Amino acid sequence: MASFIIEGGHRLKGDITPQGAKNEALQVLCAVLLTSEPVRIKNIPDIVDVNNQIQMLRDMGVEVTKHSPHDYTFCAARLDDQYLSSEAYTQRSQQLRGSVMMLGPLLARRGKAIVAKPGGDQIGRRRLDTHFQGMLTLGAHFTYDEAKHLYNVEAKQLKGAYMLLDEASVTGTANIIMAAVLAQGTTTIYNAACEPYVQQLCRMLCRMGACISGIGSNLLTIEGVSALHGTEHTILPDMIEVGSFIGMAAMVGDGVRIRQVAQEHLGIIPATFQRLGIRIEKDGDDLFIPRQEHYEIESFIDGSFMTISDAPWPGLTPDLLSVLLVVSTQAKGSVLIHQKMFESRLFFVDKLIDMGAQIILCDPHRAVVVGHDHQRQLHGGRMTSPDIRAGIALLIAAMSAAGTSRIDNIGQIDRGYENIEARLCALGAKITRVEAP
DSSP states (O other): OEEEEEETTOOEEEEEOOOBOHHHHHHHHHHGGGOSSOEEEESOOOOHHHHHHHHHHHHTTOEEEEEETTEEEEEOSSOOHHHHTSHHHHHHHHHOGGGGGGHHHHHHHHSEEEEEOOOSSSSOHHHHHHHHHHHHHTTOEEEEETTTTEEEEEOSSOBOOEEEOSSOOHHHHHHHHHHHTTSBSEEEEESOOOOHHHHHHHHHHHHTTOEEEOTTSSEEEEEOOSOOOOEEEEOOBOHHHHHHHHHHHHHHEEEEEEOOOOGGGOTTHHHHHHHTTOOOEEETTEEEEOOOSOOBOOOOTTSOOOEEEOOSTTSOOGGGHHHHHHHHTTSBSEEEEEOOSOSSTTTTHHHHHHTTOEEEEEETTEEEEEOOTTSSOOBOOEEEOOSHHHHHHHHHHHHHSBSEEEEEOTHHHHTTSTTHHHHHHTTTOOEEEEEOO
16 A cells, blocks of 8 residues: 655645546446547546546456656447446446446446446445436436346337436436437436536537537527437546646645646635635636745635535536635634535545644534634644545645655555646646555
8 A cells, every 4th residue: 555755844836737527537448338430538547546447448348548747548339248247347446436437438338337236335225316316317227236236228119208306416416427328219307417517418418419409507408310420529627626726736835836727627725725815826727826835714605604515517627625624724714514415525634633723523513713813833643544635635734734644555645646746846836646555
């Protein structure tokens, strides 16, 4: 198991370019299964989760051509039915969260699919039920194999229907869209997720011959077609990485330029950091974060206590609350961080408290941060990364801390951030990767 050794207190200065969006990549990679023609995808992030998904496509029989670490062509002309029915496929599916989004394309293309029951709580039953309910509404039939913990899904012909989703699930919406584009008739999805990732998927599918209207809203109408063809697609910059870099620049930056961020797709992310008092300058499609000697948390217009919470798009993505929480530890003032959508995302704050942060964990969803205003520096320590987003937040804390820190289980960070230590060291950080003996 690899670890990071971080020498804190080094300022970051220079330019950095965000990777392609991880969450978009996992969706559009599944969409290549909808056609027998080649699909070229550019700006694919070279990260663990995405590379595992690409390998799974290879195993399924998809012809994969690698032009560069970020540029691939996929051709799903022939799928390996024997592999798709094998134990090896189901075991791999259980290990990859993104594999659930193959349900829609496989059901639309082949009329059948197998879904492994997810282990652990990362997805949660209700979130998977949104996927399943959408497929049922389109005419699919489910049977559950209790011995193997597998769902067998079949549909001779999916048929368009109206559905009101019980929640605006991003992956659930994407899955249903990919099934509906080849369904017979019209599908209407209300309370659809409308994140930029879903918009990008819809635009890619339209270039492949799909007919989707309402893109960017929570009401999508899909006219089913008989077949899709190939296309080329370029993935957006990862807005979560952009937000992470804003947080790093605020905490330990000496002038950092984040290049080519696709500002029109960032939503309220910059404005949320500005609520913490962080200065952000827009320059074309770049963001420049000057050195922040002090940043003071705003109050609401009526003078009440600032609260930052997550919400479905165009609200704030929950993936950035961990970063915002860490950045708040050196702000002037106090803020309530309210994580509404997930229950375990805030449990890493005990590690920040051990580093000297002033945080009150009210319950699994809420934490109050009392900022130090750079009057008291965090101190280094040893910690373990529990998930991708907490991992990057701990890395930011360690870079700002006095002394040396060690973060174990950095494979979690690698799942979402490409070559992160080398990119940050190029800006002046002191981060060393070590492998466990």
